[in-house]
Structure formats: structure tokens, C-alpha cells
Amino acid sequence: MTTNPLLPLRDKINELDKALLELVAKRRELSTQVINTKIKANIPVRDIQRERSLVKSLIEQGKNYHLDDIFIKRLYQIIIEDSVLLQQKILQEKLNHGTIKTAKIAFLGPMGSYSHSAARRYASAHLEQIVESSCSNFKDVFEQLDKGVVDYGVVPIENSSSGSINEIYDLLQSTNLHIIGELSLPIDHCILAIPNTQLDQIDTVYSHPQPFQQCSHFLEGYPHWKIIFCDSTSSAMEMVAKSNKTNYAAMGNKDGGELYGLQVLEHSFANQKENITRFIVLSRDPVHVSDQIPAKTTILMKTGQQAGALVDALSVLRNHNIVMTKLESRPIHGTPWEEMFYIDLQGNLYSDEMQNALKQLAKITLYTKVLGCYPNDSITAVM
Amino acid sequence: MTTNPLLPLRDKINELDKALLELVAKRRELSTQVINTKIKANIPVRDIQRERSLVKSLIEQGKNYHLDDIFIKRLYQIIIEDSVLLQQKILQEKLNHGTIKTAKIAFLGPMGSYSHSAARRYASAHLEQIVESSCSNFKDVFEQLDKGVVDYGVVPIENSSSGSINEIYDLLQSTNLHIIGELSLPIDHCILAIPNTQLDQIDTVYSHPQPFQQCSHFLEGYPHWKIIFCDSTSSAMEMVAKSNKTNYAAMGNKDGGELYGLQVLEHSFANQKENITRFIVLSRDPVHVSDQIPAKTTILMKTGQQAGALVDALSVLRNHNIVMTKLESRPIHGTPWEEMFYIDLQGNLYSDEMQNALKQLAKITLYTKVLGCYPNDSITAVM
Numbered sequence: 001m002t003t004n005p006l007l008p009l010r011d012k013i014n015e016l017d018k019a020l021l022e023l024v025a026k027r028r029e030l031s032t033q034v035i036n037t038k039i040k041a042n043i044p045v046r047d048i049q050r051e052r053s054l055v056k057s058l059i060e061q062g063k064n065y066h067l068d069d070i071f072i073k074r075l076y077q078i079i080i081e082d083s084v085l086l087q088q089k090i091l092q093e094k095l096n097h098g099t100i101k102t103a104k105i106a107f108l109g110p111m112g113s114y115s116h117s118a119a120r121r122y123a124s125a126h127l128e129q130i131v132e133s134s135c136s137n138f139k140d141v142f143e144q145l146d147k148g149v150v151d152y153g154v155v156p157i158e159n160s161s162s163g164s165i166n167e168i169y170d171l172l173q174s175t176n177l178h179i180i181g182e183l184s185l186p187i188d189h190c191i192l193a194i195p196n197t198q199l200d201q202i203d204t205v206y207s208h209p210q211p212f213q214q215c216s217h218f219l220e221g222y223p224h225w226k227i228i229f230c231d232s233t234s235s236a237m238e239m240v241a242k243s244n245k246t247n248y249a250a251m252g253n254k255d256g257g258e259l260y261g262l263q264v265l266e267h268s269f270a271n272q273k274e275n276i277t278r279f280i281v282l283s284r285d286p287v288h289v290s291d292q293i294p295a296k297t298t299i300l301m302k303t304g305q306q307a308g309a310l311v312d313a314l315s316v317l318r319n320h321n322i323v324m325t326k327l328e329s330r331p332i333h334g335t336p337w338e339e340m341f342y343i344d345l346q347g348n349l350y351s352d353e354m355q356n357a358l359k360q361l362a363k364i365t366l367y368t369k370v371l372g373c374y375p376n377d378s379i380t381a382v383m
Numbered sequence: 384m385t386t387n388p389l390l391p392l393r394d395k396i397n398e399l400d401k402a403l404l405e406l407v408a409k410r411r412e413l414s415t416q417v418i419n420t421k422i423k424a425n426i427p428v429r430d431i432q433r434e435r436s437l438v439k440s441l442i443e444q445g446k447n448y449h450l451d452d453i454f455i456k457r458l459y460q461i462i463i464e465d466s467v468l469l470q471q472k473i474l475q476e477k478l479n480h481g482t483i484k485t486a487k488i489a490f491l492g493p494m495g496s497y498s499h500s501a502a503r504r505y506a507s508a509h510l511e512q513i514v515e516s517s518c519s520n521f522k523d524v525f526e527q528l529d530k531g532v533v534d535y536g537v538v539p540i541e542n543s544s545s546g547s548i549n550e551i552y553d554l555l556q557s558t559n560l561h562i563i564g565e566l567s568l569p570i571d572h573c574i575l576a577i578p579n580t581q582l583d584q585i586d587t588v589y590s591h592p593q594p595f596q597q598c599s600h601f602l603e604g605y606p607h608w609k610i611i612f613c614d615s616t617s618s619a620m621e622m623v624a625k626s627n628k629t630n631y632a633a634m635g636n637k638d639g640g641e642l643y644g645l646q647v648l649e650h651s652f653a654n655q656k657e658n659i660t661r662f663i664v665l666s667r668d669p670v671h672v673s674d675q676i677p678a679k680t681t682i683l684m685k686t687g688q689q690a691g692a693l694v695d696a697l698s699v700l701r702n703h704n705i706v707m708t709k710l711e712s713r714p715i716h717g718t719p720w721e722e723m724f725y726i727d728l729q730g731n732l733y734s735d736e737m738q739n740a741l742k743q744l745a746k747i748t749l750y751t752k753v754l755g756c757y758p759n760d761s762i763t764a765v766m
Contacts, residue, residue, distance in 0.1 A: 005424050009417050010433070013410065017441060020406050024458070025448030027399050034392050041388050050393070058400060065408030070504070070569075071465050075407070078457045124451070160655060186453075200704065221707045223697060268763040272543060274657035314606060321583065324604045380651040 027079065028086060035087035038292060039094065045087045045293045051080055051381055080381035088293045088375050089125060095290050102129040104150040106141045109134025112234040112256030118185050118279040119154040120255075126181070127152075142171050145282055153177070153282040158326075159187070160276045161214050168280075169330045169342055172300065172371055179298050179372025181281035189215055189270055192237060192262035193249045199265045204228060206236035207251035215251065218269035237262055278378070287374060294376040295348040296325070299358070301341045302332070302367040310341065312364055320357040322347050325378075342371075349373035410462065411469060418470035421675060422477065428470045428676045434463055434764055463764035471676045471758050472508060478673050485512040487533040489524045492517025495617040495639030501568050501662040502537040503638075509564070510535075525554050528665055536560070536665040541709075542570070543659045544597050551663075552713045552725055555683065555754055562681050562755025564664035572598055572653055575620060575645035576632045582648045587611060589619035590634035598634065601652035620645055661761070670757060677759040678731040679708070682741070684724045685715070685750040693724065695747055703740040705730050708761075725754075732756035 038045060055076050059069045105123055107115040111134060123130040133150050135141045141153040158164045189211045193202065204226040205219075212219065212227060219225065230236040233252035240250040241260040250257070254264055289295040303309035317324055326344035347354045349370060361368045421428060438459050442452045488510070490502040494517060506513040516533050518524045524536040541547045572594045576585065587609040588602075595602065595610060602608065613619040616635035623633040624643040633640070637647055672678040686692035700707055709727035730737045732753060744751045 005420050006417060006426065009413055009420060013413050013417075014437075014440075016406060016410050016413065017437070018444060020403070020410070021441060021444055021448060021450065021455075023399060023403050023406065025445075025450060027396065027403070028448075028450075030392060030396050030399065034389060034396075037388050037392060043389065054397075054400070057397075058404060061401060061404055062408075065404060065411075067404065067408060067411075068465075068507070071461070072404075074461045075458070078454070078461070082451075082454050121453070217709070220697075220710060221701075223694070223701060272655075272657075274655075311606070314603075318604075318606060326600070327603060 024079070028083070031083040031086050032090060034083075035090045038087070039091060042292065045084060045091065054080070055381075077381045081379045084379045084381070085377060088377070091290045091293055092287070092375055093126075095288050101127075102131065103127050103152055104131045104133055105152045105154060106133040106135050106144045106150040107154045108138060108141060108156075109136065110232065110234045110238070112237055112252070112259045113232060114185065114187060114253055114256075114277060115154060115156060115279070116234075117253060117255045118156070118183060118277070119152075121185065122152075122154055122181065122183055122279075122281055138167050138171060142175055142177065142282070145177055145284060146175075148284070151283065152180075154183075154279050155282065156277050157182075157280045158278050160274065161270070161272050162210060164328055166330060169328060172342070173330070173332070173340060175282075177282045177284060178286040179280050179374055180283045180285075180287040181374045182278060182296070182377050183281070184276050184278045184378060187270075187275040187277050188253065188267055189251050189275075190254050190257060190267040191249050191265045192252055192254075192257040192260075193240065193265050194244055194246065195261070195263050197246045197249075197263070197265065201246050202249045202265070203247045205249045205251055206230050206239055208233050208236065211251045214270050214272070214275060217271045218266075280372075281374075286372060289348055289373050289375055291348055291351065294346065295373055296376045296378075297345045297347055297349045297354060297373045298371040299343050299345065299361075300367075300369045300371055301343060301361065301365050302339075303341065303365050309365075313341075313361060316357055316360045316364065317343075317345065320353045320360075322353055322357055346376065407462070411466070414466040414469050415473060417466075418473045421470070422474060425675065428467060428474065437463070438764075460764045464762045467762045467764070468760060471760070474673045474676055475670070475758055476509075478671050484510075485514065486510045486535055487514045487516055488535045488537060489516040489518050489527045489533040490537045491521060491524060491539075492519065493615065493617040493621070495620055495635070495642045496615060497568065497570060497636055497639075497660060498537060498539060498662070499617075500636060500638045501539070501566060501660070502535075504568065505535075505537055505564065505566055505662070505664055508566075521550050521554060525558055525560065525665070528560055528667060529558075531667070534666065535563075537566075537662050538665065539660050540565075540663050541661050543657065544653070544655050545593060547711050549713060552711060555725070556713070556715070556723060558665075560665045560667060561669040562663050562757055563666045563668075563670040564757045565661060565679065565760050566664070567659050567661045567761060570653075570658040570660050571636065571650055572634050572658075573637050573640060573650040574632050574648045575635055575637075575640040575643075576623065576648050577627055577629065578644070578646050580629045580632075580646070580648065584629050585632045585648070586630045588632045588634055589613050589622055591616050591619065594634045597653050597655070597658060600654045601649075663755075664757075669755060672731055672756050672758055674731055674734065677729065678756055679759045680728045680730055680732045680737060680756045681754040682726050682728065682744075683750075683752045683754055684726060684744065684748050685721070686724065686748050688721070692748075696724075696744060699740055699743045699747065700726075700728065703736045703743075705736055705740055729759065 059072050062072045105119050107119040141155055144150045145153045155168050156165050157168050206228045209229050236250040237252045237256055237260045240248045241262055303313055323346040324343055328342040329339045332340050442455050445455045488502050490498040524538055527533045528536045538551050539548050540551050589611045592612050619633040620635045620639055620643045623631045624645055686696055706729040707726055711725040712722045715721045715723050
């Protein structure tokens with residue numbers, strides 16, 4: 001029996017990786033000390049100058065070790081973004097009276113869906129313990145929240161490949177719920193099969209139509225695969241798991257696959273390398289957002305039908321130096337040809353600019369409503 | 384004068400970051416030892432099982448430090464991909480007789496263009512010293528190479544937002560040059576202005592139509608900006624630099640902006656968060672690709688006009704278990720209604736499967752030509 005000549009080197013790498021993780025964890029401890037100091041001294045969480053000079057100096061230092069600048073940038077983008085999110089989280093918890101112990105959270109089920117992953121992710125960052133409530137449609141999520149059956153609802157609002165999820169916008173039109181948070185989840189469709197299956201055994205693939213569409217280039221490489229549509233990726237995974245057949249595969253997410261005992265045969269093959277879904281978190285009560293962190297405010301607005309009405313409204317925002325990050329229009333239920341506008345704004349609801357802008361908007365629009373103000377978690381490190 | 388209470392903590396973070404860079408550099412040294420061992424023992428560079436188990440164990444270890452699994456995955460995706468590319472590079476250099484000392488490299492200019500950045504990036508990884516040749520159009524790049532004026536040509540072939548660059552495909556139709564490499568460059572459009580300018584001073588922005596289109600959502604937030612089209616982002620930057628006006632800005636890339644002495648006022652605002660351009664590297668001579676690394680082979684193919692001709696050709700590839708990563712069709716010069724197919728395949732040109740598949744393709748197509756075989760640098764770590 002020959003031993004793998006790489007083993008001694010891999011042991012060294014494993015040791016080094018352990019040290020690397022420890023350093024990263026220590027860096028997070030220092031970030032915690034940083035935010036505590038910032039809270040005391042009322043200093044904003046983001047410091048663009050600091051982020052920029054930090055990365056610049058690291059790129060300089062990296063040259064001594066022949067480290068490529070793009071490599072250092074990619075690495076520190078992740079480290080800085082994690083640090084900012086950690087600081088925002090600690091600040092928000094202090095402001096909103098500590099970590100919530102146990103909460104009920106609703107999402108579009110069944111277990112193993114992308115919404116389920118998003119709900120778990122939000123919970124692991126913000127809640128100590130959760131009770132999961134899997135709903136069969138988006139309306140149920142809103143209703144369970146409204147009736148007080150659950151404390152939070154997590155629903156997708158847009159996907160980087162396939163765009164906005166209109167149904168959610170329509171449900172937001174008539175709700176009294178508040179948006180209290182957002183989170184973005186990278187969507188990585190996988191080919192999942194029962195254990196000990198090889199990719200070349202597969203001849204039939206089950207999934208929801210959307211993953212098939214988002215991975216069409218990959219599927220062109222397997223023209224002999226029979227494609228079968230299911231109503232969700234979860235039901236596809238369940239089907240494949242129950243069938244126990246080595247020629248069946250499901251296309252779905254890895255976390256979900258694990259719940260059904262399936263293994264990943266292939267992944268990272270979507271047409272667009274970065275496929276991200278943004279989710280919003282809803283609650284009956286609004287949340288307080290510290291003025292030390294970047295906030296987003298989402299408003300709903302109905303303008304008159306006269307020409308230039310939307311431009312007038314957008315000019316109000318511009319005149320108050322408020323940056324719009326998303327504008328979505330949807331028809332109004334029961335009144336065809338009239339449109340409702342959903343606008344995501346950078347800024348805290350209780351800032352002077354936002355309050356003044358909203359007062360002016362109230363004067364020139366038929367209807368303006370704040371859907372929520374929440375921490376901006378779409379963080380991009382500045383380099 | 385008050386001192387910033389964060390300074391002592393930042394000093395600690397700076398020290399920690401230095402240690403972190405050193406660890407990362409040491410890890411690359413170990414990767415170098417790994418590839419030398421792999422070369423001696425003829426072991427493939429990629430080891431999916433190892434990548435997967437490494438990340439799995441790091442996620443387990445990370446739990447002790449309260450590190451989020453997505454955070455660890457993102458971090459190690461970058462570290463593993465860097466390690467694989469480093470190993471591929473060392474292996475290829477050994478196979479192709481060491482680092483090339485000085486080479487001439489052609490790209491679509493002027494200086495500061497995205498192609499210029501790509502050429503510099505390829506050179507910094509593969510060549511010791513370069514002489515840059517800035518061409519005014521893609522045809523020039525091909526001609527300078529053909530005539531022996533330069534040794535390499537770097538041209539964009541596709542962009543994740545705007546798709547394939549047809550002109551390059553058309554030039555490839557009648558060339559004798561070989562594709563010897565590929566590289567993907569993240570495109571991050573920036574708002575660039577002369578030093579000491581603030582964003583709210585800007586009222587006019589210069590750029591090529593494509594960046595404007597790719598950043599339309601961001602521009603909606605500045606409806607008062609006058610948009611002026613230029614024939615390249617470089618000429619836009621040059622214009623703004625020469626004007627010396629604080630109300631002018633250019634939209635272009637950061638590296639280019641530095642060449643013209645411009646500063647970044649804003650960035651990371653494109654509609655699609657991840658905007659990547661894939662470039663190919665051309666040369667008169669083909670390159671040898673080690674069978675220890677994943678290779679790509681690009682072929683050009685003309686099928687007959689009978690129904691099912693393309694399907695028959697693709698079936699040949701499938702029957703030889705060859706995965707197609709891209710299929711592009713282009714009309715043939717001078718013969719309207721006839722199409723040429725460009726196909727990127729996973730696999731080494733000199734593997735048995737590829738040779739057998741090509742022999743069969745030659746029988747059932749009108750024309751098949753190999754455009755090149757090169758290391759697959761579109762690495763995705765498996766987790």
C-alpha cells in the first residue's frame with residue numbers, strides 16, 4: 001500500500017488553516033471592541049476612508065509576499081463586509097433591547113426551500129431560538145404574521161437573474177406589517193442525488209421551472225437528461241429521496257438536499273455565476289435603526305395621473321440628497337391603468353432630510369406610506 | 384484636540400492583518416510545495432474530495448469561534464481558487480520551458496481601457512516584463528500578432544451582463560492564431576473625477592454607452608446629471624482629466640482612472656453586482672497543457688444545413704462524455720443563412736476522448752477546426 005505523498009503537506013496546511021481561522025475570530029473580537037467604542041463615542045459604523053486606506057496598505061504589504069492585489073481585495077472585501085455586518089448587528093441589538101430569546105418565524109415552505117434557508121440564516125444572526133412555520137403560499141406568511149401566529153416573516157423580494165417577485169409587492173400594498181430587515185442569499189443550484197450515485201448514472205432531473213431556466217447552459221451539456229417540472233425544489237428533492245433511484249436527480253439547494261439525505265453531484269453551474277435573492281423580514285412592530293449605521297427606508301407611493309407626476313416626486317428626493325436604490329411599479333388592485341410605486345431609499349426614516357422629503361411628497365402625491373426602515377445589510381466594502 | 388478613541392484598536396487590527404497576510408503567503412508557499420510533489424508523483428492539481436472535506440472541517444472548527452458558515456465558505460472559496468490557479472501556473476511554466484522574460488502584448492487601447500488592465504493582469508501572472516502595444520481596434524490586435532509585431536494578444540470574448548463580443552468571434556473565423564489562455568476580470572465601473580471633487584459637485588458624466596447602460600439604476604438616482612457618450616471609457620477619462628473641471632466626471636475603471644490622475648467618488652453600483660468580462664489570450668504558437676490540470680478546448684465547427692445536424696454533432700460530444708461550457712453561433716461571412724458554431728469544451732485536446740470525438744466530428748460536419756487548448760482558469764472551489 002502506497003501512502004499519499006501529499007499527506008504531510010496537507011497536515012501543515014490544516015494546521016495553518018486552523019491558525020488562520022483563529023486570527024479571523026480574533027479580528028471579529030476586535031470588531032466587537034470597535035463597535036462598543038463607537039457606541040460610547042457616537043461614531044458611525046462605516047468609515048469609508050478607513051476601509052480604503054486599510055486595503056491600500058494591505059496591497060502594499062502584500063507586494064512583499066508576492067500577493068496579487070485582486071486576491072487581497074477579494075479576501076478583505078469579505079472580511080470588511082463581515083465586520084460591518086457584525087457591528088451593525090451588535091448596535092441594533094443594544095438599541096432594540098437585546099437578543100430575542102425565542103421567536104416564531106414563517107416562510108414559504110416546505111422544509112428545504114430557499115426561503116427556509118433564508119429564515120434560518122436570519123434567525124442564526126438575530127434570534128436565539130426559533131419555531132419554524134412552513135407556509136404553503138406567500139399570503140399565508142402575511143396572514144400568520146397579521147394574526148399574531150408568528151413573530152417574523154421572511155419572504156423573497158427580488159432575484160438577480162429573474163427580477164422582482166411581483167406577488168410580494170402586491171401583498172405589501174395592503175399590509176400593516178413593517179419591513180424590519182433584509183438579507184441576501186447566494187443561490188447555488190446543485191444536482192442532488194441519493195448517496196453513492198455518479199453523475200453519469202443520471203437520466204432524469206426534477207426541479208421547479210426557474211432553476212432549469214437559470215441553468216440552461218449547463219443543461220445543454222446533458223441533452224439526454226429528461227427534465228421534469230415540480231412545484232418547488234423541495235418537492236423535487238423529496239421525490240428523488242423517496243424514489244431511492246440512482247438515475248434520478250433533483251436540482252435544488254445544498255442545505256435542502258441535506259435535509260432529504262441527498263448528496264451534491266455538481267454545483268456552481270448557473271448561467272450567471274452570481275445568483276442572489278434578496279429577502280425582506282416582516283414584523284408587526286417597526287424596528288429602531290441607529291443613526292450610526294446606514295439605513296434603508298422603503299416607501300409606497302401613488303402619484304396622480306398627470307404627466308411628470310413621477311418625475312416631480314423623484315425630484316423631491318433628489319433635492320433632499322436622498323439616493324434611491326430601487327424603483328418598482330405595480331398596477332393597483334381593482335383600478336387598472338393606475339400604478340403604485342415602491343421605492344427603496346438610502347437613509348434613516350427619522351433623519352431630517354427623510355422627514356422633510358416625506359412631508360413634501362405627502363403634498364404632491366395622492367398617497368405615501370412608509371413600509372419600513374431597517375439596517376442596510378447590502379454592504380459593499382469600499383476599496 | 385481630541386484623539387480618535389478607535390486608534391489603539393485599529394493598531395491592533397493592523398497588526399493582526401499583517402499576521403493574516405503572512406499566513407496567507409505561507410499557505411501559498413505550501414501550495415508551491417504541493418504542486419512540486421504533484422508534478423513528481425503525477426497527481427492531478429484538482430482534488431474535489433479534498434476541497435470539500437477541507438471546507439467542511441473548517442466550518443466545523445469555525446463553530447467553536449462562532450464563525451458563520453457562509454463567511455468561511457466565501458473566504459475559502461477565494462483561498463482555494465487562488466491556490467489552484469497558482470499550482471496550474473507553476474505546472475504550465477515547467478511544461479512550457481519556464482517564465483517568458485520579455486514579451487510584446489497587444490490589446491484594444493488606449494491606455495486605461497479594460498483590455499489594458501486585462502493585458503497587464505495576464506502579464507503579471509505569466510510574463511516577467513512586457514512591452515505594451517495599444518491598438519485602435521480588434522482587427523489590429525489580430526494583425527499585429529499575425530505579422531509577428533507582438534507575441535500575445537488579449538481580447539474580450541464575453542461579458543456577464545452584455546453577452547458575447549461578436550466581432551471577436553468573427554475575427555476568429557479566419558485566423559491561424561491559437562487561444563493559449565483565458566482570464567476573467569471583474570468589471571467595476573467607477574465615477575472618477577479630478578482630485579478634491581465631491582460627488583454633489585458633479586453635473587456632467589462622460590463614458591462609453593455600455594457602462595451607462597450597465598449602471599442605469601444608479602443613474603436614475605442622479606436625474607440631473609448630463610450624460611455624454613464617448614467612444615471609450617479611456618477617452619472619457621482623458622477628457623475629464625484634461626478639462627480640470629470639478630463638475631465633470633467619467634465612468635470607467637479604477638486602474639485607468641489612476642493613469643489619468645482621477646479619483647474614485649463612487650463605485651460598485653452596476654445593476655448586476657457581479658459584472659465579469661472573460662478575455663482570451665492569443666498567440667501564433669499553441670501551448671502545451673498538462674494533463675494534470677483541467678483544460679478547455681475551443682473548436683469552430685460548420686455543420687451541414689440538414690435538420691438535426693447540430694444535434695448530431697452535440698451527441699458526438701455527449702457520447703464521449705465531453706462537457707460543453709459554451710456554444711455560440713455566428714453567420715458565415717459572405718454566405719448568409721449559414722452558421723458557424725464556436726464551442727468551448729472541458730477537456731484536453733490530446734486526451735483520448737477529445738481526439739476520438741474530433742475524429743467523429745470531422746466525419747459528420749463540413750468543417751471542424753481547433754482554435755486552441757488552454758488551462759481552464761475559470762476555477763470554482765467545490766464546497
